[in-house]
Amino acid sequence: MADFHTSTHRANWIFSPQELVEKYKAANQRAIQTLEKYGTTQMEVDADGSLSYPEPIARDNADKHSRPKPLNIEEEQFMRVFYENKLREVCSAFYFPNKIQATALIYFKRFYLQWSVMEHHPKHIMLTCVYAACKIEENHVSAEELGKGISQDHQMILNYEMIVYQSLEFDLIVYAPYRSVEGFVNDMEEFCGVKDDENQMLKDLQETARLEVDKIMLTDAPHLFPPGQLALAALRNANEMHRVLDFEGYELLHNS
Known part of the structure; x- marks a missing residue:
């Protein structure tokens, strides 16, 4: 793709x-x-x-x-x-x-x-x-x-x-935030240095973020922002619940 x-x-x-x-x-x-x-x-x-x-x-x-x-x-x-x-x-x-x-x-x-x-x-x-x-x-x-x-x-x-x-102007290939959430979580695993026994935390974070994306998809946000930004917004909200990582530090690292 x-x-x-x-x-x-x-x-x-x-x-x-x-x-x-x-x-x-x-x-x-x-x-x-x-x-x-x-x-x-x-x-x-x-x-x-x-x-x-x-x-x-x-x-x-x-x-x-x-x-x-x-x-x-x-x-x-x-x-x-x-x-x-x-x-x-x-x-x-x-x-x-x-x-x-x-x-x-x-x-x-x-x-x-x-x-x-x-x-x-x-x-x-x-x-x-x-x-x-x-x-x-x-x-x-x-x-x-x-x-x-x-x-x-x-x-x-x-x-x-x-x-x-x-x-649709025959533009049939579309990008949703769900795949971006999965990609970010895989990246966060390396960022956090997560050990095998701590993987459940990231799984919980990913599942909550997926539910956040479900909410986002019922708004105009998919017309306004790229899927990667929507995925990060969902993960930020999910992290406020699970406190898996320093989200500010993670974003700073990727924006530097």
Whole structure:
């Protein structure tokens, strides 16, 4: 796998906080304008990735009051996080490796930088991202098997597959903090001069850090920081609990 520093992940998918806000605003405003024009925001998606809206219809003032109320940016965020948790549940139900869950989560997050949850239902995108992550991580599960396991029509997954890839700009190799946590812990073992009977301390540190990464992955942080920085933040929080090493000294050594 290519190094993160030369990857499309670093070049195309790490943003400033302001850039991220602007992306969410743009998607939200486009969906609101679509609602005004068509009376709905939901698009029809074909298997080739093509999109279609219903025909624009004339609406009088009375009809405006019966029109669905659009979501604001904060409500969209709550909905995304809800389905990110659902994505984890699906991965757990299928006993998928952690790397599939992480890849699917990053795909899901990237998709909704381009679109509003009002335009494409998060349930459909969540399942399609899991399916795509299984492919890229070489743990292939058929759409039929995935759909059957969670009582969903597998054709929906196939229909959304191409638009998910298009929205990811076909940048399918992603980097999650979990591997970086493992790498840092291996390095810490040498830094601390850990003996065999002390390995459990580092194992506990790594497990707590992994849980910290789980929390981080439900935020915007993966869009804002490289995975190595997220891993260090998780390990710093975990070390405050376990007190395994002098974390300030460790960071100072690596920054010198």
